[in-house]
Amino acid sequence: MTSLFPNRIKQLALGLSLIGLAWQACAQTQVSDAWVRATVAGQHSTGAFMTLQADTDSKLLSVQSPVAKTAQIHEMSMKDDVMRMGQVESVALPAGKPVSLGPNGYHVMLMDLTAQVAEGSKVPLTLTVENAKGEKETIKVEAEARSLGAMDHGSMDHSKMDHSKMQ
Template sequence: MTLQPRPSRLKSALLLASLLGLANAASAATQVDNAWVRATVAGQHASGAFMDITASSDSKLVQVQSPVAKNVQIHQSSMHNDVMSMQQVDAVALPAGQKVSLDTHGYHVMLMELTGQIKAGDKVPLTLIVENAKGEKESIKVDAEARALNAPDHGSMDHGSMDHSMMKH
């Protein structure tokens, strides 16, 4: 009896596992950098999350989740007649290979109905759901650093009918 087939089957299985691992790595190629969340004061009900996202293929950010907020939405800020306003959007386009910044002046994530205060230095868990052109969804887990209240801010925007508590100085 020869033992030759078993090692070759093992090599084949290892090769297949390696190739599958590479395929998974290639499909999970959305990169998130510089993720941060604005710290809050006691009693504040909302905050913003900001980051840079680069997808390797044409994709879109379709959802964000976080255990620190009961309601998480993707918003876009815009200027109309010298008035800054903000509205919810269904998705943010992520063109292949291009960095898309979610910042205080454009697209950003709103964390609303916060479950507690977010303090400077906290790590805020976020899960981004990105959908590629084939409709395949990828979940990306990010720990965003909470930054002090004096970080660049979008507090002067018109948030419409949303309940956003104002900071007291």
């Protein structure tokens, strides 16, 4: 009986370490409050917004959606008292810290819409996140289409904006 006890402790320790490894291997990015600005007929673009929180240092690389021919990560910023918007390659997601993608900062632009985005509908988004080790994670999200009264960001005419990468 005494010879079994040390073996059980070893088995328990091994089991706990495997659970720890499994938890680490499952480290992922959480997405909350994902929504898309509802559109009106004929509108060609809209914004997608959400809060991301990664378990490890990561970055949001891209977003895709079947409702848009083009999806880009953008940043709104002030430079010389002028509001600017431009595409960025990625958004840093520091470990354990929520990062908000909202109408006045980082956000996703869905352009060349394939159909009107009706308020209350669900918009599928596929996010690609890469951690510091270079491992990529694909996250599927159903974002609710909502109206936004304060800022009519989705109806901006993006054809005249410089969508080059921001410096």
